[in-house]
Amino acid sequence: MINHCEKEKVRELIEENHKIIITTHVNPDGDAIGSALGLFYYLRFMNKDVKIINYSPTPANLSHLDVNNDIIVYNEVNDKTDILNADLIIVVDLNETKRLKTVGDAILLSNATKLVIDHHLEPKEFADYYYIGYDICASGFLIWKIINNWKMDYDKKIADAIYTTIITDTGNFRFDRTTPEVHRATAELIEHGADPSSLYNSVYNQHKINGLRLLGLALSDLEIHYNGKMCIMKITEEKFKKADATEEEIEGFVSNTLSIAGVKVGILMTEVIERNEVRVSFRSKENYYIRELAAKFGGGGHGYASGARVIGIEFEELKTNIIEEAKEIFS
Numbered sequence: 001m002i003n004h005c006e007k008e009k010v011r012e013l014i015e016e017n018h019k020i021i022i023t024t025h026v027n028p029d030g031d032a033i034g035s036a037l038g039l040f041y042y043l044r045f046m047n048k049d050v051k052i053i054n055y056s057p058t059p060a061n062l063s064h065l066d067v068n069n070d071i072i073v074y075n076e077v078n079d080k081t082d083i084l085n086a087d088l089i090i091v092v093d094l095n096e097t098k099r100l101k102t103v104g105d106a107i108l109l110s111n112a113t114k115l116v117i118d119h120h121l122e123p124k125e126f127a128d129y130y131y132i133g134y135d136i137c138a139s140g141f142l143i144w145k146i147i148n149n150w151k152m153d154y155d156k157k158i159a160d161a162i163y164t165t166i167i168t169d170t171g172n173f174r175f176d177r178t179t180p181e182v183h184r185a186t187a188e189l190i191e192h193g194a195d196p197s198s199l200y201n202s203v204y205n206q207h208k209i210n211g212l213r214l215l216g217l218a219l220s221d222l223e224i225h226y227n228g229k230m231c232i233m234k235i236t237e238e239k240f241k242k243a244d245a246t247e248e249e250i251e252g253f254v255s256n257t258l259s260i261a262g263v264k265v266g267i268l269m270t271e272v273i274e275r276n277e278v279r280v281s282f283r284s285k286e287n288y289y290i291r292e293l294a295a296k297f298g299g300g301g302h303g304y305a306s307g308a309r310v311i312g313i314e315f316e317e318l319k320t321n322i323i324e325e326a327k328e329i330f331s
Contacts, residue, residue, distance in 0.1 A: 141166060254283050
């Protein structure tokens with residue numbers, strides 16, 4: 001049974017524990033990195049012995065938030081003992097261990113108290129406590145609520161990290177969970193030093209030329225289905241090689257599918273040969289919900305933004321299956 005808690009309980013857990021590990025999901029996005037760092041900096045301010053240990057490296061466009069290179073990329077030989085010996089483990093921006101890969105294996109072996117801070121639906125039972133806001137725009141916004149509950153000051157590093165969680169998970173304030181409270185919070189973050197112009201440029205205007213070439217290749221053969229209401233963008237291994245680009249550079253590509261007039265559902269399929277995997281990003285708008293479609297392929301997420309990782313199936317076969325399953329959305 002999922003043990004939901006409020007921010008006051010989160011505060012209590014943090015106050016009564018000293019050795020704390022923070023972690024987030026593979027291929028972390030702005031919400032994941034910003035949430036982890038915002039909480040990390042605040043716990044450091046409280047003189048906690050705290051570390052961030054992630055399975056994946058930090059994407060280049062978010063590295064400016066890690067001002068002292070504090071995020072550790074998991075190495076079982078060096079880092080498993082820290083996880084096993086922790087007092088408290090805080091998992092941010094996800095609610096199941098499979099997206100933690102081998103870090104999740106170590107967490108399940110640890111006797112530490114485990115806390116999830118997240119905003120996704122249908123959490124899996126593995127932690128002791130869950131502080132979840134299903135209608136919240138970003139996990140980082142929950143971190144802001146925790147910090148606000150302490151009524152203690154915070155610095156620019158924290159403001160930058162949390163502001164980044166909000167802009168990345170609200171699509172720069174254009175998604176449906178952008179509430180008046182979100183705008184009031186961002187105003188406070190700006191008062192604490194967050195610089196909207198600088199952060200936007202750091203996150204969104206640092207593309208490598210190879211990444212833009214990859215985007216060009218992906219845009220060149222978009223597929224339109226269901227009378228113009230669904231668009232599929234395909235990034236195959238061949239395109240990666242032709243552009244000399246990496247998987248890291250596809251962040252944000254899927255939003256281009258929804259920029260086409262009439263498109264309500266956008267899908268990005270990314271082939272990752274070395275893992276025998278196809279990453280699928282699902283996006284939608286208006287009254288078209290794609291979470292159930294993602295779930296049919298082992299994924300999950302939100303009503304308008306979900307994802308899946310499908311292993312052991314040919315790219316074209318998976319595309320055909322997605323198109324077929326999507327018909328329920330448009331019926």
